[in-house]
Amino acid sequence: MEFTLVTARTMEQGMFVEDKLSEDYFKATACCEMNPEDMNALGLKDGDRVRVTTQYGSVVLYVKRSVLDVPRGVVMIPLGIYANRILPSESGTGTPIYKNVRCRVEKTDEEVLSIEEIVREVVG
Amino acid sequence: MKVSCPFCGNVCDDINFDGEVEREKLCPLGESKLTREKKRIPYPMVEGERVSYDEAIERAVEILLNAKRPLLYGWASTVNEAIRLGVILAEKVGGVYDTTSSVCHGPSILATIEEGLPGGTLGQAKNRADVVVFWGCNPAEAHPRHPTRYSVMVKGFLVEGRRLRKTVVVDIRKTATALLSSKFYMIKPNSDFAILTALRSIINGNDSAVPNEVGGLSKSQLREFAELLLSAKYGVIFFGMGATHTRGQDRNVEALIKLVQTLNRHTRYILQPMRGHFNVTGADAVACWEAGYGYAIDFSRGYPRFNPTEFSAVQLLRRRDCDAMLVVGSDPVAHFPFDVVRHMAKIPVIQIDPHYNLTTKVANVVIPSAISGIEAEGTVYRMDGVPVRLKKFRESEFWSDYEILKAMLERVVERKGGDVVW
DSSP states (O other): OEEEEEEEOOHHHHHTTTOTTSHHHHHHHSEEEEOHHHHHHTTOOTTOEEEEEOSSOEEEEEEEEOSSBOOTTEEEEESSHHHHTTOOOOOSSSSOOOEEEEEEEEEEOSOOOOHHHHHHHHHO | OEEOOOSBTTOOOOEEBSSSBOGGGOOHHHHHHHHOOOOBOOSOEETTEEOOHHHHHHHHHHHHHHOSSEEEEEOTTSOHHHHHHHHHHHHHTTOEEEEGGGGTTHHHHHHHHHHOOOOOOHHHHHHHOSEEEEESOOHHHHSTTHIIIIISSOBOSSSBSGGGOEEEEEESSBOHHHHHSSEEEEOOTTOHHHHHHHHHHHHTTOGGGSOSEETTEEHHHHHHHHHHHHTOSEEEEEEOHHHHSSTTTHHHHHHHHHHHHHHTTTSEEEEEEOOOBTTHHHHHHHHHHHHSOSSSEEOTTSSOEEOHHHHSHHHHHHTTOOSEEEEESOOHHHHSOHHHHHHHTTSOEEEEESBOOGGGGTOSEEEEOOOBTTTBOEEEEOTTSOEEEEOOOSOOSSOOHHHHHHHHHHHHHHHHOOOOOO
16 A cells, blocks of 8 residues: 655654664664554554555564554654665755655565664665 | 753753752653663774774874765764864864754755744743744654743743643644644645645735645635634744655745744744754854854865755765765764665764764774763753753763864864864
8 A cells, every 4th residue: 555654753762762772762663653544454453564665665664553643644654774764865955855755555474674684784 | 950951952951960860850851861771882992893092083083084075974962062173173174064954954944044034032932922833843752841841831921821822733643742732733744835825825815815725724724723823922833844854845944934924024923943952953053153054064175165965964975975974973874864874884984972873883983972961061052042051960981072072183183284273
């Protein structure tokens, strides 16, 4: 299914941003939030894994039912290396577009990369 | 004694310290910053090997002097005194100075250059504002004490708290801040510019030019919103990445500024960007008073040139246009789009930071520093530009950012000539 990807600061991402090798930071950033109806449509429940793909790349994340109200058609990923794995760097202002990027979301059984693994993948 | 919290742009300055930090006034972010044990960089390193501060600084200086165009990036989590030395260092080595603004409120700075900022202080917002708008920002999670100290529940001299204050949230999703507000407008992604323009049209009396629906809001909702804005005796619009990270970027912020200018023909309004890191405002302001520009400044021709599309860190790395990088108090490996991080891994990287982070993994020279505002003192600018003096209230074996940068700059000046007014 096609979605609009937004990144955002979350309380947990902020709390552990200076402790990036911790399990807490991994949990806070290797995830995405979706509208419960979209999750039902994709056969997803809390804690399932999804592959989120943009034209720039692809990443596997845990999915969370939106606590408040991420609208239908939107997937929200906390700021961090997992979100940045699939975001573009080109920009007319010098500041990358970190929000409102088209993406595809599909259920997967693949593992979520650990922080160490995603750094290795990103660094190449 | 009172100490300040060096985490977000609120720089809350009412934290009690009596040998230990009193948790009562801390938000979850402040509690994590001031009380959580984190993995520190234990000692200076060159290529992963333990060295002395002297050796690490020597290697860092060699890298900067041997580079054709080094990038000196970060600066939002240190104090103004250190930032000043960083700007001078960039000039001396003919490099590029850039701050974390270039991945957050850079577009707001561009818009401010075009239009000016109808700004005020958080104190004015607290004491006067009877209409408070949060546009594309979520202080409940990013600046948790903002609502209680400055904007929603707080009692001001002229506005006695929440009951007399109308709070409006404009966002593409129902954020935690939306739950605090008296009115929430959920808009469609990428529609900020269109909605801001429609609001200006209505306020200017050109209602007939506005279509029946703009960005997910009906014309009657837009009219109601415009009336609510005009009902203020004193209004404030806070805005965040919802404006700068979406289509339009600086144009969205220009539209916000123009909306505030328009509202000021009828009543009083101010605009305030919700700056993230505790001294990202200082990182820009200090560069402004040293070099005339706030971020994305190239010194390779011996004089400052400003062009974010060319000299911002992400764009410079994207074009592989820098051949060394100094990172101070930031983590670009975690926060830059992945394709530019790949270039970082190919060039020598020097890191100055208290904490082990993802940039440490690619850094060739790692220099641990004292935590600004906890283990090192200095001045910072709160998000509204108000200076706050940060105290040192914990001893540390680590050098401060200022001491490290001073030692680097002294060696650069020794080898390249010239002098510095310390």
